[in-house]
Amino acid sequence: MAARIGIFFVFVAVLLSISAFSSAQDLQIVNAERRIDLSSHIVKAFLTLKVENIGKDPAAEMLLAFPPTQIKNLAMVQALAITGKKKKKIYLPLDVKPTEQPDAPNDTGYYRVKFISPLGPGETVSLEVLYILTHSLEPFPVEITQSESQLVYYHDSAVILSPYHIKQQTTFVKTPTTRVESFTSIEPANRAGKEIKYGPYENRASYSYTPVIIHFENNSPFAVVEELVREIEISHWGSLQITENYRLTHGGARHKGVFSRVDYQSKRSVSGASSFNALLAVLPPRVNSVYYRDNIGNISTSHLRTGFRKSELEFEPRYPLFGGWSATFVIGYRVPLEDYLFEASDGRRYLNFTFGCPLVETIVNKLTLKVVLPEGSKDPSAVLPFTVNQELEVKYSYLDIVGRTVVVLQKDNVVPTHNVPFQVYYTFKPIYMLAEPFMLVMAFFLVFVASLAYVHIDLNIVKK
DSSP: OHHHHHHHHHHHHHHHHTGGGGSSOSEEEEEEEEEEEOSSSSEEEEEEEEEEEOSSSOEEEEEEEEOHHHHTTEEEEEEEEEESOGGGOEEEEOEEEEEOOTTOGGGOEEEEEEEEEEEOTTOEEEEEEEEEESSOEEESSSEEOTTSOOEEEEEEESSOOOSSEEEEEEEEEEOSSSOEEEEOOOSSEEEETTEEEEEEEEEEOTTOOOEEEEEEEOOSOOEEEEEEEEEEEEETTTEEEEEEEEEEEEOSSEEOSOOOHHHHHHSTTTTTTTOBOOEEEEEOTTOEEEEEEESSOBOOOEEEEEOSSOEEEEEOOSSOBOTTOEEEEEEEEEEEGGGTEEEOTTSOEEEEEEOSOSBTTOEEEEEEEEEEOOTTOEEEEEEOSSOOEEEEEEEOOTTOSSOEEEEEEEEEEEOGGGOOEEEEEEEOOGGGGGHHHHHHHHHHHHHHHHHHHHHTSOOOOOOO
16 A cells, blocks of 8 residues: 555656656647546446637647556547537537657556547637546455455546646545545545545646545445356347356455355345356347346346347356456347348448447446358458457368357456447358258258168178
8 A cells, every 4th residue: 555655656756856857848738627427346437628729820639648547447438529509519520549758757647539620729628527446445454354445445536637738627536435535635525425525726737636545435246257258149040149258257356254044135235245157148139038147157147138129148257256256157138130231332231239248337348249240251350439459260060161250359457348230241142151051952862861871771690
C-alpha cells in the first residue's frame, strides 16, 4: 500500500516539474464535470466538458490525457458532441482513437478526439466523454473470511488530468453503499450518503494532478472471465450454432478459512456477502437447443426466458464463487439463420452478430471470437467499430473436402460496452451447397456397393 501511495506522489512531482510542458495551448477547458461510478467492479467515468479555442487558428481536435496507472486498465473511451439546448439537445458521436505524443510527461496516455467541424477562434463546444476502467479496485484486506464484507481501494485524482488549462472543475464519486472507511480530503470536499464531492476547483494549470484514495465497501460480484472462446458456425442449411467456453473467476478479495455450506444457505446476506452463486447471460431472441454444462456434465440449475428482443439465461454454477475461486463451463445454443445472415448490395453475404460477452457486468481478460464460414467461402473480411486482432484459420468438419475458413477476432480487456454488432463479409457460390449432399450420396453408394460385393461372396465351407 505504501508503495502505491509513493508512486502517486512521484507521479505528481514529475508532472509539476514539467507543468510548463503545454503552457502555450490553443485550447482551454472552461468547465469540466466528472462523475465516477464505483457501484460495481467496472469503473465508469462520465465527463462533461466545455472547450474553448483561445488560439488564432481553427482547432480540428483535442486530446484526452490519462495517467499511466489508468491507461493500462482503460477498456473504452467514447465521446459525443452536444448541440442544441435542453429538450432539443442532439448528441453526435465523435471519432476517438488512441495516440502517442513524443513529449508526453511521465508515460501519460492519450486519446485524440476529432471535432465534427474545426473549432474557430473564440468558439466553444460541449462534449460528453465516457471512459471505462477495469481491474481498478484493489481489495484491502486482500483476504477475508466467509462472514466478512469486501473493502476495496480506488486511486484517482481530485482534479482532471488534462494537457489544457481548466478554469473550473468538479468531481463526484458514487460508492455502492454509505460505508466509506476513509477518503482523501482535498478542500473543498464533502461527503453526503453515497456521494463524495471534490471541488469546485478554479484555474488549474495543465497536467495538474492531486491524488486521492477512497476506501469503501463493495460486495458486487467481481465476475472476471479469464478467457472466453466463442465459436459461431454458419450453416446455410438453416441455423447458426454458437458455442461459448468460459473460464470464470472471482476477482475480489481472496477467501480464507473454511467454507460452511450451512451458514451460507441460512444467512446468505451475512455469510458470503461478497460471493456470487448466480449469473445472467443475455442471449439473442428465438434461441433454441440451449444447454449449459461443465466438466462433470449437464447442469440443470438454469432457467431460460425468451422474448421478442432478447432471451435471458439465468444459471448457477455447481458451487458459489468466493474470492480467488474459479469455474469452467460451456454454454451452447442455436439461432435461426435468417435473423443474422444477409446479402449485401454487391452480392456478398455477411453475418451480423453481437461482439463481446453475454454475461452481465463481467470483465473478459481475453476474448477470442471465431466465425466458422461454410466450406467454399472466399475473401472474408470483418468490420468492427473498434480495433481487434484478426487472423484466419481452417477447420475441418464432417464431410469437408478442403476445410472451412475461420475468421478469428481477438480482443483483451472486454467490458459490456463492447457488446455491439459486428459484420463478417464473404463470397459464396450456391453450387458449394451441393458438396455435402454429394459426399453423403457417395458414402451411401460405397456402402451399397460393398454390401453387394459381400452378398455375392461364397462363404460356404466345402467338405472334401
